[in-house]
Every structure is written in C-alpha cells, then in structure tokens.
Amino acid sequence: MTLKKKRRLYILLTAMLGLGGATALVLTAFQDNLVFFYSPSDLKERPTGGRTFRLGGMVEKGSVVRGQGTPVVRFSVTDFKNTQAVVYTGLLPDLFREGQGVVAEGKLRPDGLFEAREVLAKHDEKYMPPTVTDALKRASGSASEGEHAVTTLKRN
Amino acid sequence: MFTELGHYALILALAVALVQATLPLIGAARGDGRWMALAAPAAIAQLGLIGLAFAALVHAYVVSDFSVLNVVQNSHSTKPLLYKISGVWGNHEGSMLLWVTILALFGAAVAVFGQLLPLALKARVLAVQAMIGVGFLLFILATSDPFQRLDMVPFDGNDLNPMLQDPGLAFHPPFLYLGYVGFSMAFSFAIAALIEGRVDPAWARWVRPWTLAAWAALTAGIALGSWWAYYTLGWGGWWFWDPVENASLMPWLAGTALLHSSIVVEKRDALKSWTILLAILTFSLSLVGTFLVRSGILSSVHAFAVDPARGVFILWLLSVAIGGSLLLYALRAPHLKAGGLFAPISREGALVVNNMLLASATATVLIGTLYPLFLDVLNAGKVSVGPPFFNATFVPLMIPLVVAMVVGPLLPWKRGDLPGALARLGVAAGLTAVTMIAAYWLEGGQSALALVGIGLAAWAFIGALAEWAERVGLFRLPAAQSLARARALPRAAWGMTAAHAGLGLAIAGMVGSSAWTGERILLARPGDTVSLAGYELKFESVTLVDGPNYTAKRGHFTVSRGGAALGVLEPEQRHYTVTGMDLTHAAIRTSAINDLYLALGDADPSGAWTVRLYHHPLVPWLWLGGLMMVGGGLLSLTDRRLRIGAPRLRQHAAP
Numbered sequence: 001m002t003l004k005k006k007r008r009l010y011i012l013l014t015a016m017l018g019l020g021g022a023t024a025l026v027l028t029a030f031q032d033n034l035v036f037f038y039s040p041s042d043l044k045e046r047p048t049g050g051r052t053f054r055l056g057g058m059v060e061k062g063s064v065v066r067g068q069g070t071p072v073v074r075f076s077v078t079d080f081k082n083t084q085a086v087v088y089t090g091l092l093p094d095l096f097r098e099g100q101g102v103v104a105e106g107k108l109r110p111d112g113l114f115e116a117r118e119v120l121a122k123h124d125e126k127y128m129p130p131t132v133t134d135a136l137k138r139a140s141g142s143a144s145e146g147e148h149a150v151t152t153l154k155r156n
Numbered sequence: 157m158f159t160e161l162g163h164y165a166l167i168l169a170l171a172v173a174l175v176q177a178t179l180p181l182i183g184a185a186r187g188d189g190r191w192m193a194l195a196a197p198a199a200i201a202q203l204g205l206i207g208l209a210f211a212a213l214v215h216a217y218v219v220s221d222f223s224v225l226n227v228v229q230n231s232h233s234t235k236p237l238l239y240k241i242s243g244v245w246g247n248h249e250g251s252m253l254l255w256v257t258i259l260a261l262f263g264a265a266v267a268v269f270g271q272l273l274p275l276a277l278k279a280r281v282l283a284v285q286a287m288i289g290v291g292f293l294l295f296i297l298a299t300s301d302p303f304q305r306l307d308m309v310p311f312d313g314n315d316l317n318p319m320l321q322d323p324g325l326a327f328h329p330p331f332l333y334l335g336y337v338g339f340s341m342a343f344s345f346a347i348a349a350l351i352e353g354r355v356d357p358a359w360a361r362w363v364r365p366w367t368l369a370a371w372a373a374l375t376a377g378i379a380l381g382s383w384w385a386y387y388t389l390g391w392g393g394w395w396f397w398d399p400v401e402n403a404s405l406m407p408w409l410a411g412t413a414l415l416h417s418s419i420v421v422e423k424r425d426a427l428k429s430w431t432i433l434l435a436i437l438t439f440s441l442s443l444v445g446t447f448l449v450r451s452g453i454l455s456s457v458h459a460f461a462v463d464p465a466r467g468v469f470i471l472w473l474l475s476v477a478i479g480g481s482l483l484l485y486a487l488r489a490p491h492l493k494a495g496g497l498f499a500p501i502s503r504e505g506a507l508v509v510n511n512m513l514l515a516s517a518t519a520t521v522l523i524g525t526l527y528p529l530f531l532d533v534l535n536a537g538k539v540s541v542g543p544p545f546f547n548a549t550f551v552p553l554m555i556p557l558v559v560a561m562v563v564g565p566l567l568p569w570k571r572g573d574l575p576g577a578l579a580r581l582g583v584a585a586g587l588t589a590v591t592m593i594a595a596y597w598l599e600g601g602q603s604a605l606a607l608v609g610i611g612l613a614a615w616a617f618i619g620a621l622a623e624w625a626e627r628v629g630l631f632r633l634p635a636a637q638s639l640a641r642a643r644a645l646p647r648a649a650w651g652m653t654a655a656h657a658g659l660g661l662a663i664a665g666m667v668g669s670s671a672w673t674g675e676r677i678l679l680a681r682p683g684d685t686v687s688l689a690g691y692e693l694k695f696e697s698v699t700l701v702d703g704p705n706y707t708a709k710r711g712h713f714t715v716s717r718g719g720a721a722l723g724v725l726e727p728e729q730r731h732y733t734v735t736g737m738d739l740t741h742a743a744i745r746t747s748a749i750n751d752l753y754l755a756l757g758d759a760d761p762s763g764a765w766t767v768r769l770y771h772h773p774l775v776p777w778l779w780l781g782g783l784m785m786v787g788g789g790l791l792s793l794t795d796r797r798l799r800i801g802a803p804r805l806r807q808h809a810a811p
Contacts, residue, residue: 004497007497007498007499007500011508014500014508014509014512015512017512018513018515018516019512019519021552021553022516022517022519022520022549022553025520025548025549025552025553026520026523026524026549028548029544029545030527033541033542033544033545033548034527034539034540034545035539035540035542036537036539037537037538037539054540066758066760068760068762070679071677071678071679089677090677090768091677091740091757091768093389094319094737094739095737095738105542
C-alpha cells in the first residue's frame with residue numbers, strides 16, 4: 001500500500017466512523033423518541049401504550065374550564081365524532097381559543113384524562129395545522145361535513 | 157403606477173437573467189471575450205430592475221396602497237412604519253421578492269468587486285447565478301405575484317400577524333436570506349470550477365469572502381430568530397427543533413463545514429473535491445430550507461400558503477437545481493487533480509474530523525426533519541420528531557466536535573504532534589476542571605449532562621483564548637514582544653479566536669437555560685409578592701394602555717433582591733384590534749449572568765392574574781456568544797489576504 005492510499009484509507013475510516021456513529025444514534029433515537037399524532041377517534045381505535053403522543057383537533061366550544069385559584073385548565077378536544085378531555089397546568093398560548101384547532105402533547109392518565117405537558121398553537125388565524133385538518137377529514141369519513149367544518153373554521 | 161412599473165421591471169429582469177445565464181456561458185466555452193464580458197453589465201442591470209421592483213412593493217406598503225392584494229393582506233394603515241416595511245417580507249410573495257433582490261445584489265457585487273477574477277471564471281459564475289435567478293423569477297411571476305391588484309379597493313388592510321410585528325423579527329428574514337442566498341455564491345463558484353475542471357488555492361481565496369459573509373449573516377439571522385422566540389413566546393424557549401428552525405440550522409452546519417474545509421483548499425490544496433461537494437450541498441440545503449418553509453408542507457407560523465401549484469413548481473426547481481448540480485459533480489469531480497498529502501494527526505486531519513462531525517450532524521437533522529413527511533407520504537401514520545430525538549442524536553455528535561475544536565488549531569499543517577498540542581493545553585484543561593467543580597458547587601449535580609455541557613463551554617472558551625495566548629507568546633515572551641505579535645496577527649486569526657470563544661459562551665447559555673432554569677406559575681393579585689431565585693417581585697397594579705394598533709393590559713411589578721430595589725418590570729397582555737389576536741409581551745430584566753423573565757396571563761373572575769416568572773441563568777451569554785461568532789466572521793472578512801486586490805487597484809487609480 002502506498003502512502004497516498006494509506007492516508008486515503010484513514011480519511012475513509014474517519015468518515016465511516018462518523019457516519020456509522022450518526023446512523024447508530026439515529027436508529028436508537030427512532031426506537032423511543034418518535035411522537036405519534038392521534039385524533040380523538042384514533043384514540044378509540046389504537047392504544048397509545050402509555051407513551052407520549054400528540055392529540056389534535058378542535059377545542060370544543062364551551063368546554064374550557066379554568067381552575068379557581070390555580071392555573072389548571074380543562075378543555076375537550078373534538079373531531080366532531082369523538083371527544084377527549086384534556087387537563088393542562090400553565091398558561092395557554094395566545095392563539096388558544098374555543099372552536100379553533102389545537103395540538104397538545106402529553107400522556108393519557110390511567111383515569112382516561114389526557115394530561116397535556118405542552119399545548120401548541122403556533123399558527124395564526126388563517127392557518128390550520130395540516131394534521132388537524134386531516135384528522136377532521138378522516139373523522140367525517142368521505143362525507144363533506146368535515147371539509148365543511150374545516151373551511152368554515154378556516155374562514156372564522 | 158409604481159406597482160405596474162415594479163411588475164414590468166420584474167419581467168424585464170427575467171429576460172436579462174435569461175441572457176446572462178446563456179451567452180456568457182457559451183462565450184466562456186468558445187473563448188469569446190465579448191460574450192463573456194456581457195455577464196457583468198447584465199448582473200448590474202438585473203440588480204437595477206429587481207431593485208426597482210422591490211422598491212415598488214416597499215412603496216406600496218409605505219403609502220398603504222390597498223389596491224394591491226398583498227398590501228391588503230399583510231398591512232394596515234395604523235401600523236408603525238418599521239412594520240409596514242418589514243411587512244413586505246412578512247408574507248410568501250414579498251419574501252420571495254426579497255430573496256431574488258438579495259440574489260441580484262450578490263451577482264452585482266461579483267460584477268463590481270470581482271475585477272481581478274479571470275474573465276472566464278467570472279462569466280461562468282455570473283451565468284450560474286443568473287440560472288438561479290431565472291428559476292426564482294419564473295416562480296414569482298407564475299405562482300406568487302406580489303403586485304396583484306384588486307378591483308374593489310378595501311378601506312383598510314388586514315394587518316400583519318402581530319407575532320411578526322417585532323424588531324427582532326423585522327430583521328430576521330433579511331439576515332437569514334443574506335445567508336441562504338450568500339451560499340449561492342459558493343455554489344456558483346463550485347459549478348463554474350466544475351465546468352472549468354480546475355480548483356486551486358486561488359479559487360478558494362475568491363470563494364472565501366462570500367462564504368464568510370453568508371455564514372456571518374446566517375448566524376445573525378438564526379440568533380435573531382431564536383432571540384425573538386425567547387421573548388415573544390412567553391416562556392423563554394429559544395430553540396424548539398421545529399422543522400422551520402432545522403431548515404435554517406442545516407445550511408448553517410453545512411456552511412460551517414464548508415468554511416473550514418475551504419481553508420484546507422486554500423492553504424494546502426487538498427480536500428478539493430469534498431469542498432466542491434459541500435458548496436453544492438450547502439446551497440441545496442438553503443434551497444430546501446427556503447422551500448420547506450414556504451411550501452406549507454410543514455406546520456408552523458412560517459408556513460404562509462398551502463398552494464399545490466407552488467408545491468409542484470418548487471419540487472421541479474429543487475430537482476433541477478440539486479439533481480443537475482450533483483450530476484455535474486459526478487461527471488466532473490473525478491477529473492479534479494488531487495492535492496497535497498497529510499498525516500492523520502495534523503491540522504488537515506483535525507479539519508477532516510470537524511467536517512465529518514458537522515456533516516453527520518447535518519444528516520441527523522435532515523433525517524429528523526424529513527422523517528415525518530416521509531412516513532406521511534407512505535401513509536404510515538403522523539408522527540412528530542421533537543427535542544428528545546435531536547438531544548439523542550445531535551448533541552452526542554457536537555461533544556467530540558467541541559473537544560476537537562480546541563486541539564485542532566494547535567496542530568501544524570501536514571504532520572502534527574498530538575501530545576505536544578495537549579501539553580500546551582494543560583492550563584486550559586485545569587481551568588475547565590475548576591469551572592466544572594464551581595458549577596457543581598453552585599448548582600449541584602442533579603444533571604450530569606449539564607456539568608459536561610458547562611465543561612465543554614469552558615473548554616471551548618478558555619481553549620480559544622489559550623490558542624491565542626500561544627500565538628502571541630503571552631507570559632512566555634516579554635510583554636512588548638507579545639503586543640507586537642498580537643498586532644501582527646492576521647485578522648483571520650483574531651476572527652477564529654472570537655468565533656470559537658463565542659461558541660463557548662453560547663454553549664454556556666444553552667446549558668444554563670436548559671438545566672438550571674427556575675420557574676413559577678401562579679395566580680396573583682395586586683399587592684402580592686412573588687419570589688424566585690432570591691429575587692422578590694411585588695405586584696403593584698394593572699393598567700390599560702393604548703398602543704398604535706393594539707390595546708394592552710400592563711402589569712407593574714417592582715423587583716428587589718435582599719431589600720435593595722432593582723427596578724420595575726412591566727409585562728403586557730396585548731390585544732391587536734385589527735386581527736383580533738392576543739399577544740403576551742414578556743418583560744425581561746437582563747443582567748451579566750441571568751435573565752429574570754416575567755409574563756402576564758389572563759385574570760380570573762375574582763381578579764387574580766396568572767403570572768409566569770422564570771429565572772434563566774446564563775441566557776444572556778447565548779446572544780453574546782452569537783454576537784461574537786458574527787463578529788469573528790466579519791473580522792475574518794477584513795483580513796488582508798482577502799483584500800489582496802485592493803492595493804493593486806489603488807495603484808491604477810493613482811496618477
């Protein structure tokens with residue numbers, strides 16, 4: 001082996017080491033760090049296995065109840081077919097409103113209540129998270145009702 | 157009238173770009189000097205025309221011309237002037253126009269400042285720039301026309317999303333685009349070099365200033381965006397591993413690798429083929445970044461529109477640009493002459509390690525960002541890849557990078573002596589250990605990772621200073637001699653020290669905010685006192701305030717520590733009347749070592765307000781470190797060797 005080849009080999013080995021290490025890290029991270037998205041209807045169909053997941057849908061009108069003397073908020077997320085009760089401690093994002101799309105990340109408690117660790121509403125008025133739009137469409141099946149709901153809400 | 161002129165100028169710019177993309181290239185292939193010479197005036201004409209179009213749109217915003225759809229959708233007559241102007245790029249169409257304006261600016265800069273470039277290289281570089289321009293101008297004219305008029309002129313506009321009405325965010329997109337588009341220069345030079353079949357140290361020296369400028373601008377853009385998120389989102393998070401943030405991080409990582417590998421090309425004439433590939437990849441990631449954000453396939457506040465026609469156009473543009481350049485690379489790169497040899501333990505070797513780690517980190521971020529899209533396309537479920545994934549993949553790759561970052565600059569080119577370099581870092585290692593012990597003593601050892609992080613921060617910061625001390629012979633030589641050496645030190649060396657030390661500071665800020673943050677969320681009434689981390693906040697009152705285009709409830713809190721008054725904090729809960737949106741406006745008290753961060757929420761019926769108080773230790777260092785990195789980039793940009801043409805030009809000018 002010439003010196004040139006030997007040195008190329010070193011570079012190649014470093015490259016393999018780096019990429020191999022990165023691949024290993026990615027694969028292990030995929031094992032347990034993916035967060036799945038569920039609509040309230042999905043929750044009926046497939047179990048979450050106690051893992052953290054994201055719940056998406058609309059904040060049901062009239063469901064928001066603020067705690068007295070504590071910053072605990074309860075509300076329901078709906079896809080107009082099924083509904084899931086949520087409890088969250090903390091300040092809700094500025095864009096959180098009844099009748100608007102929301103995505104919450106957290107876990108299902110043994111009593112069936114969804115305990116949100118984080119409530120995301122990083123979109124503006126005109127915009128609806130695609131995941132939520134999709135969840136509403138799926139819940140309404142092929143009927144145009146869901147689409148209608150989506151477009152009306154978008155217009156609001 | 158101005159609006160139509162702007163639209164017309166944009167169409168003319170497309171025609172000029174088509175000429176600039178073809179004739180100089182043919183001229184360069186045939187060796188026809190006149191055809192090649194066409195490139196420079198064409199580039200300047202493009203800047204004139206696109207600049208006119210941009211000015212026309214700015215004008216429409218400033219005078220609140222509500223016959224223009226884009227202005228109606230994103231502006232309002234009561235909006236402050238700064239946000240009328242920043243509203244120009246606070247939407248899809250306008251931001252695309254800003255993109256091509258900056259592209260034209262860079263093209264014209266090469267035409268004007270690149271007088272010492274060989275004619276053929278300059279012609280090819282400008283032709284490639286023009287090709288990018290053609291793609292984007294077509295995209296704007298066909299799918300995203302910012303000059304669309306309305307038949308029925310409304311009385312007033314819809315206002316800009318209040319979250320975007322902020323000084324930090326007003327300048328965030330222009331800096332980000334300066335960075336993204338700046339990497340197009342490295343890309344154009346790389347493509348020109350591939351066509352020419354020649355890469356040498358002179359080429360690297362021509363590319364370097366553009367890459368440096370782009371990198372510094374991108375760093376500033378990312379830092380501004382992160383700072384904005386920190387104070388507007390109401391709880392002091394500065395990075396979320398949101399796809400949109402990742403979209404800007406990927407070109408930054410690849411660009412950082414490019415910045416380092418091009419040093420090897422310049423000084424040692426090695427790693428040429430890899431550097432060319434990196435230049436192509438960095439700009440490709442910038443394109444992917446622009447489009448991931450703009451196409452609306454990712455859900456975020458940045459996603460302005462979900463329009464299938466745009467999505468398809470974008471996909472075509474990406475495949476042609478990235479596919480075409482990679483194909484050219486595959487065909488031509490094997491013909492590039494391989495350069496100098498080096499031992500594994502050497503400055504080159506260290507830079508290879510740097511590139512390897514940065515490239516791997518870029519790849520992990522890319523996988524994490526695109527994986528949800530990928531699963532979605534396969535109908536395998538909706539997932540989101542959040543901070544835990546990136547903490548488990550990105551962070552472990554950064555640790556060896558920071559460790560090596562300090563050692564690398566102490567190794568000589570070609571063949572180095574690792575034990576010798578380490579021996580010279582003894583003091584730095586000792587001080588790092590002291591810092592870690594101090595951190596353990598102050599904050600306790602609940603988080604081992606935080607201690608490792610603070611160790612890395614200290615190592616990077618002190619190591620950078622140690623390398624500088626080594627160069628000037630501090631304490632080793634007489635003071636006068638050290639001073640003379642420091643004066644003679646190239647600006648590029650100063651730049652490196654500043655940027656590396658800045659990274660150290662930034663890491664300390666990241667560790668402080670993620671591991672040692674204190675938080676209190678509670679209901680409080682005026683008259684109550686809240687305490688956190690030794691600070692006492694007395695809730696005095698809430699008053700109603702009128703802003704230009706919002707009304708606000710403003711809380712008044714007096715801050716004290718151990719009985720000594722430190723000032724007032726006035727967080728606001730704003731209501732923007734036109735859009736009907738609410739916005740939390742946090743109040744922050746910054747000191748040299750920490751931030752006190754206060755946000756005011758809603759009042760319950762009994763008159764108690766939700767109050768959120770955070771203590772963020774070391775966070776100011778995050779922005780200070782970012783600033784030092786930008787400063788380092790700019791300092792390096794003023795290095796004499798990058799201005800090598802200047803003295804010669806001056807001689808010409810002198811009589």
